[in-house]
Structures are given as structure tokens and as C-alpha cells.
Amino acid sequence: MxxxxxxxxxxxxxxxxxxxxxxxxxxxxxxxxxxxxxxxxxxxxxxxxxxxxxxxxxxxxxxxxxxxxxxxxxxxxxxxxxxxxxxxxxxxxxxxxxxxxxxxxxxxxxxxxxxxxxxxxxxxxxxxxxxxxxxxxxxxxxxxxxxxxxxxxxxxxxxxxCGVMAGVGAAINTGKVTRGMSVAVIGCGGVGDAAIAGASLAGAAKVIAVDVEDRKLEWAKQFGATHTVNSKERDAVEAIQELTGGFGADVVIDAVGRPETWKTAFYARDLAGTVVLVGVPTPEMRIEMPFQEFFGRGGSLKSSWYGDCLPSRDFPMLVDLYQQGKFxxxxxxxxxxxxxxxxxxxxxxxxxxxxxxxxxxx
Structure with missing residues (x-):
């Protein structure tokens, strides 16, 4: 009935x-x-x-x-x-x-x-x-x-x-973060903090949180951010490069989904590095950039759908890590x-x- x-x-x-x-x-x-x-x-x-x-x-x-x-x-x-x-x-x-x-x-x-x-x-x-x-x-x-x-x-x-899996998966599944890598995450809301947690779980050596609010940057630390950048106070690309020996991060995750944050992610990655877009843009948004930049910098530009997750594989694993106090x-x-x-x-x-x-x- x-x-x-x-x-x-x-x-x-x-x-x-x-x-x-x-x-x-x-x-x-x-x-x-x-x-x-x-x-x-x-x-x-x-x-x-x-x-x-x-x-x-x-x-x-x-x-x-x-x-x-x-x-x-x-x-x-x-x-x-x-x-x-x-x-x-x-x-x-x-x-x-x-x-x-x-x-x-x-x-x-x-x-x-x-x-x-x-x-x-x-x-x-x-x-x-x-x-x-x-x-x-x-x-x-x-x-x-x-x-x-x-x-x-x-x-x-x-x-x-939804949101936590999207962020964790953006780092682990889409970005392929592995031990020793440098990772920057732009936007420290729920999805961004989950991406920070995912990068930390994967063994990233350096996890850089970027936001415009100090309160959110403080939140990011509890999920594994090793460094924070307030992009209202300094240029995020310069700050990320400074923290990565002048090169840029191996993986940069845009958890905001705006043209300006995506461009920041693009220029803040190392040569042959990876940009992951997990923030959701709106239909009217447009990006205009020099085409040669896409070729000259190499690497990967990826979109992350639901953190490229497979629920039957990823949910039990993450719940187990949570139960063990590791997530x-x-x-x-x-x-x-x-x-x-x-x-x-x-x-x-x-x-x-x-x-x-x-x-x-x-």
C-alpha cells in the first residue's frame, strides 16, 4: 500500500x-x-x-x-x-x-x-x-x-x-593525486574542503587552500590544508608558485566554478600539471584565453562529474576510513x-x- x-x-x-x-x-x-x-x-x-x-x-x-x-x-x-x-x-x-x-x-x-x-x-x-x-x-x-x-x-x-564525494573524488579519482604531490584547492566550502581531505588521504605532501575568507581558510586546516592563501590579500597564482618552488602545484582543483577561478587554477599549476574543475559553472559563463597557452603548458584539463566515483567501490571504503578515525x-x-x-x-x-x-x- x-x-x-x-x-x-x-x-x-x-x-x-x-x-x-x-x-x-x-x-x-x-x-x-x-x-x-x-x-x-x-x-x-x-x-x-x-x-x-x-x-x-x-x-x-x-x-x-x-x-x-x-x-x-x-x-x-x-x-x-x-x-x-x-x-x-x-x-x-x-x-x-x-x-x-x-x-x-x-x-x-x-x-x-x-x-x-x-x-x-x-x-x-x-x-x-x-x-x-x-x-x-x-x-x-x-x-x-x-x-x-x-x-x-x-x-x-x-x-x-553528493558534495563530500564530489570533492574527495575530484582529488583522488579525477586529479589522480598520489604521495608527495603538491595540490592547491580554490574555494573552501564543503566540496573544496572535501577535496583537501581527499588530497590529504592520498598522501599529498603540500595542500594549499585558497579562499577569500579567513574563516573558511581556518576550516580548511582541519581537513588537511598545510598552507592557506587569502586571495583578497595577495595574488593566488604568485602565492601558489612561491609555495611550490616557483613551479606551481602538480594538481589544482577549482571548487568554485567561475571563469576567474578556473584561470587562476590554470596558471597556478606546474607545467604538465592537472587542472580539475569540480565547481559547477552556470550556462552564461564564458572563458577567453590565448589558445597557445593550452598547448604550451601541456598537462590535463579535466572536469569531475560526481568525483568520478563508483559508489559501490568508494562509499564503503570512505565509511571504513571514517570509522577508523582517518577521515x-x-x-x-x-x-x-x-x-x-x-x-x-x-x-x-x-x-x-x-x-x-x-x-x-x-
């Missing part, structure tokens, strides 16, 4: 969100019903509310989540009722050209639940990133559920579902809030007062 539960709805562009009754179907083939325990408040949710993703209103917001599987479709074997899972927005198909060449992290045919969650009047909802987790129970594709250690704190490990996921949780507090959490996030507010579902 379908469930009627409370969920957070964005009905129109720029409108305050509302908590409303949502009808969640029983899982069909390939689907899972998950009771949400915790869900982080991500910038992407705000982008949905502001119409920055698309205009398929109304949206069911929330996607950085962990919870317990309550039921599965009759053909589902990878997860079962009672499993503690982190939700992801990359349910790989296993059949597309990327999957068949062994690059499942680039799957071109990721999928979501087939059935739609609705409002009580039958209006179909668009779940954020195919998840919709600011809700008591949500319906997802079974492939969006990754089993992890049930003893882990849902508020912390749920953040692997400080708790530090990303700035506050724990209720489902009615999301609008205020958006304000705090926009103002840079938190890394993550996490909604705890009762």
Missing part, C-alpha cells in the same frame, strides 16, 4: 519551500523504498528551488542522504529490507558504451525509480537528482542504494551522497536541524556560515 509521508516541496522559482504530504508508491521492479534518517542541505537543492537546474516544478528536494531500506521490488537482489544505505544519483546501467569499456563512473545511462511520487492531488513530483530525500520515505532505483557499515552516523556518511566526516556536519528548518539552512549556506546543515528525520 502506498505511504503518505511528509516531504519538502519547492513549488515555484524562488518560492519558500513547504512541508507537504507526499504519496510514495510501493517499490516495483528495480526499485527500493528507503526510510530516510538524515539528509544534508546542499547548494544543488537551492539551485533547484531557484530554477537553476530546470523548471520541472514542483520539486521534492534533498539528495545527500542515508537511511534504512524498508522494501524492494521482487527482482532486487543487491539490497534487502533492513540494510543501511547511502543514496547516490549514479545508478549505473552496466550496458552503455562507458560501462562496457570498464568506465562505470562515466555511465551515460544512469537511471532512477520508474514510478512517480506525487502530491495528494496527484501532481507528479520531480525528485532532486532523482532521489528526493527531504522526506520520511523515498522511492529510488535499487542501484541508487549503497550498503555500508550500519554503525556509522547517518548524518555524517549521508554527505558522501573526519563529522567535521562537515555544522548543525543538525529538523525538516521545518530548511529555509533558514539555505540562508546560512548562502552566507557561508556552515559547511553542511543536516536534516535529521524523526
Amino acid at each position: 502506498p505511504s503518505t509521508v511528509k516531504g519538502v516541496i519547492a513549488r515555484g522559482k524562488g518560492q519558500a519551500v513547504s512541508v507537504e504530504n507526499v504519496i510514495v508508491p510501493d517499490p516495483g521492479p528495480g526499485e527500493a523504498l528507503v526510510k530516510i534518517q538524515a539528509c544534508g542541505v546542499c547548494h544543488t537543492d537551492l539551485h533547484y528551488r531557484e530554477g537553476g537546474i530546470n523548471d520541472d516544478f514542483p520539486f521534492l528536494l534533498g539528495h545527500e542522504a542515508a537511511g534504512i531500506v524498508e522494501a524492494v521490488g521482487n527482482d532486487v537482489t543487491d539490497v534487502a529490507p533492513g540494510d543501511f544505505v547511502i543514496l547516490n544519483w549514479r545508478a549505473i546501467c552496466g550496458e552503455c558504451r562507458a560501462c562496457l569499456r570498464g568506465e562505470q563512473w562515466n555511465c551515460f545511462n544512469t537511471h532512477n525509480a520508474t514510478q512517480k511520487m506525487t502530491l495528494k492531488d496527484g501532481t507528479e513530483l520531480s525528485p532532486a537528482l532523482g532521489i528526493g530525500a527531504f522526506i520520511e520515505k523515498t522511492l529510488v532505483a535499487a542501484g541508487q542504494c549503497t550498503k555500508v557499515d550500519p554503525n556509522a552516523d547517518p548524518a555524517a556518511v549521508g554527505l558522501l551522497g 573526519n566526516l563529522d567535521a562537515f556536519v555544522s548543525e543538525r536541524i529538523g525538516i521545518d528548518d530548511i529555509e533558514s539552512a539555505f540562508t546560512k549556506m548562502h552566507d557561508g556560515d556552515v559547511l553542511r546543515s543536516v536534516v535529521i528525520m524523526k
Whole structure:
């Protein structure tokens, strides 16, 4: 029998969100019903509310989540009722050209639940990133559920579902950071600090955090930054070169996603170094640069989609490191809030007062 539960709805562009009754179907083939325990408040949710993703209103917001599987479709074997899972927005198909060449992290045919969650009047909802987790129970594709250690704190490990994984993966998977490298990260919000943590986990010898706010630079230190640069006070390229023997960093990660920060990353890397873009630009942004610079400096210019992660591989590994005290996921949780507090959490996030507010579902 379908469930009627409370969920957070964005009905129109720029409108305050509302908590409303949502009808969640029983899982069909390939689907899972998950009771949400915790869900982080991500910038992407705000982008949905502001119409920055698309205009398929109304949206069911929330996607950085962990919870317990309550039921599965009759053909589902990878997860079962009672499993503690982190939700992801990359349910790989296993059949597309990327999957068949062994690059499942680039799957071109990721999928979501087939059935739609609705409002009580039958209006179909668009779940954020195919998840919709600011809700008591949500319906997802079974492939969006990754089993992890049930003893882990849902508020912390749920953040692997988006921003933290994006940052860690940008360093480890996309940037290929290894022991002894120098790494610079531009932008020290949640994704940037996760990239710093990833570079530290990978054994980088020098991790340089760049931001315009001293408060954020202090936050970056707890994730492994060895040096900090306030780019309002000095030129970031010169500072990074000075800290790397005049050469530039081996890997520079742009966690902001603006033309000016990408150019900083480009010129702050060493010859044949790597630039990783993990911050998300907006459609109107443009870059104009001398074409010869791209050839003359060599190296790699990469975009990082979801940290080029494979949830089945990366989530359990990172949860294990967290449980061992080697990866400080708790530090990303700035506050724990209720489902009615999301609008205020958006304000705090926009103002840079938190890394993550996490909604705890009762």
C-alpha cells in the first residue's frame, strides 16, 4: 500500500519551500523504498528551488542522504529490507558504451525509480537528482542504494551522497593525486574542503587552500590544508608558485566554478600539471584565453562529474576510513536541524556560515 509521508516541496522559482504530504508508491521492479534518517542541505537543492537546474516544478528536494531500506521490488537482489544505505544519483546501467569499456563512473545511462511520487492531488513530483530525500520515505532505483557499515552516523556518511564525494573524488579519482604531490584547492566550502581531505588521504605532501575568507581558510586546516592563501590579500597564482618552488602545484582543483577561478587554477599549476574543475559553472559563463597557452603548458584539463566515483567501490571504503578515525566526516556536519528548518539552512549556506546543515528525520 502506498505511504503518505511528509516531504519538502519547492513549488515555484524562488518560492519558500513547504512541508507537504507526499504519496510514495510501493517499490516495483528495480526499485527500493528507503526510510530516510538524515539528509544534508546542499547548494544543488537551492539551485533547484531557484530554477537553476530546470523548471520541472514542483520539486521534492534533498539528495545527500542515508537511511534504512524498508522494501524492494521482487527482482532486487543487491539490497534487502533492513540494510543501511547511502543514496547516490549514479545508478549505473552496466550496458552503455562507458560501462562496457570498464568506465562505470562515466555511465551515460544512469537511471532512477520508474514510478512517480506525487502530491495528494496527484501532481507528479520531480525528485532532486532523482532521489528526493527531504522526506520520511523515498522511492529510488535499487542501484541508487549503497550498503555500508550500519554503525556509522547517518548524518555524517549521508554527505558522501553528493558534495563530500564530489570533492574527495575530484582529488583522488579525477586529479589522480598520489604521495608527495603538491595540490592547491580554490574555494573552501564543503566540496573544496572535501577535496583537501581527499588530497590529504592520498598522501599529498603540500595542500594549499585558497579562499577569500579567513574563516573558511581556518576550516580548511582541519581537513588537511598545510598552507592557506587569502586571495583578497595577495595574488593566488604568485602565492601558489612561491609555495611550490616557483613551479606551481602538480594538481589544482577549482571548487568554485567561475571563469576567474578556473584561470587562476590554470596558471597556478606546474607545467604538465592537472587542472580539475569540480565547481559547477552556470550556462552564461564564458572563458577567453590565448589558445597557445593550452598547448604550451601541456598537462590535463579535466572536469569531475560526481568525483568520478563508483559508489559501490568508494562509499564503503570512505565509511571504513571514517570509522577508523582517518577521515573526519563529522567535521562537515555544522548543525543538525529538523525538516521545518530548511529555509533558514539555505540562508546560512548562502552566507557561508556552515559547511553542511543536516536534516535529521524523526
